[in-house]
Amino acid sequence: MAKIIGVVSGKGGTGKTVSSLNIALALHEFGEDVIVVDADTTASTMGIHLGLYMFPNNLQDVLNQNIEINRAIYMHQTGLKFIPSSIDLELLDADVSKMRLALNKLDATIIVDSPAGLDKGAISILDACDEVIIITNPEMPTVANGAKISRMARDMKKNVFGVIITRVKNNGWELTPEDIETMCETSVIGIVPEDMNVKKSIFEKVPVVSNVPYSPASIEYKRVAARLLGKTYEPPKHLALKKFLRLI
Ligand SMILES: Nc1ncnc2c1ncn2[C@@H]1O[C@H](COP(=O)(O)OP(=O)(O)OP(=O)(O)O)[C@@H](O)[C@H]1O
Numbered sequence: 001m002a003k004i005i006g007v008v009s010g011k012g013g014t015g016k017t018v019s020s021l022n023i024a025l026a027l028h029e030f031g032e033d034v035i036v037v038d039a040d041t042t043a044s045t046m047g048i049h050l051g052l053y054m055f056p057n058n059l060q061d062v063l064n065q066n067i068e069i070n071r072a073i074y075m076h077q078t079g080l081k082f083i084p085s086s087i088d089l090e091l092l093d094a095d096v097s098k099m100r101l102a103l104n105k106l107d108a109t110i111i112v113d114s115p116a117g118l119d120k121g122a123i124s125i126l127d128a129c130d131e132v133i134i135i136t137n138p139e140m141p142t143v144a145n146g147a148k149i150s151r152m153a154r155d156m157k158k159n160v161f162g163v164i165i166t167r168v169k170n171n172g173w174e175l176t177p178e179d180i181e182t183m184c185e186t187s188v189i190g191i192v193p194e195d196m197n198v199k200k201s202i203f204e205k206v207p208v209v210s211n212v213p214y215s216p217a218s219i220e221y222k223r224v225a226a227r228l229l230g231k232t233y234e235p236p237k238h239l240a241l242k243k244f245l246r247l248i
């Protein structure tokens with residue numbers, strides 16, 4: 001049976017899609033059978049991150065037209081398996097209530113990239129998941145909404161795996177991990193720094209974990225993925241020197 005992990009946030013633009021793709025890719029690199037699903041059915045961007053836009057079948061076809069879910073799985077050049085959503089504006093009405101049923105047919109770890117917000121659509125996607133990872137930036141408005149979705153997930157009896165703080169700049173104007181743990185009532189499982197390699201990788205359409213494997217963001221996403229497996233990840237020793245000598 002599938003293990004379904006939702007990547008959620010109360011607010012838009014926090015880094016859900018970047019995190020979903022990179023956690024999934026790190027899990028894949030660790031040898032896990034993993035599929036990342038674009039459940040942002042109204043504002044899909046996963047295909048854009050991967051440089052792939054046109055698909056014979058997508059999540060909407062699975063949910064609205066009972067297309068077999070295995071027929072909507074594609075593979076990126078990195079080996080990452082994914083189920084895309086339509087970017088077609090006419091297909092906004094996916095029946096997300098069927099999502100759990102469809103995903104449960106997959107015998108893999110499923111990472112679900114979710115839409116932003118706390119409305120009905122976002123909640124029904126949360127309902128399709130067993131576990132939840134909350135994505136926030138270290139700013140009060142984002143954390144306040146992260147706290148709401150954390151509470152909602154627990155009320156829905158979901159296992160909240162923890163919160164990942166993304167785009168951390170350490171500029172002195174940010175909430176601390178301790179503040180965020182207190183507000184979201186869960187542990188911080190990753191602190192992903194602001195990293196220009198993420199932007200480079202979006203431009204180059206290859207998730208950063210594969211595109212720049214030892215960038216600060218990649219290392220942190222690998223740590224989170226290892227943690228999901230109950231393991232630890234440490235980057236190679238003397239990384240700065242090896243990078244300087246162009247050995248990695
Ligand atoms: N660690 C990072 N370093 C630098 N930029 C980042 C990082 N993480 C995310 N970004 C930037 O933030 C933008 C938003 O990220 P992303 O699309 O993953 O957010 P989202 O939560 O999925 O947004 P939406 O709610 O609209 O779906 C990215 O396009 C990228 O430019």
Ligand SMILES: [Mg+2]
Nearest residue numbers: 016017040045
């Ligand atoms: Mg997104």
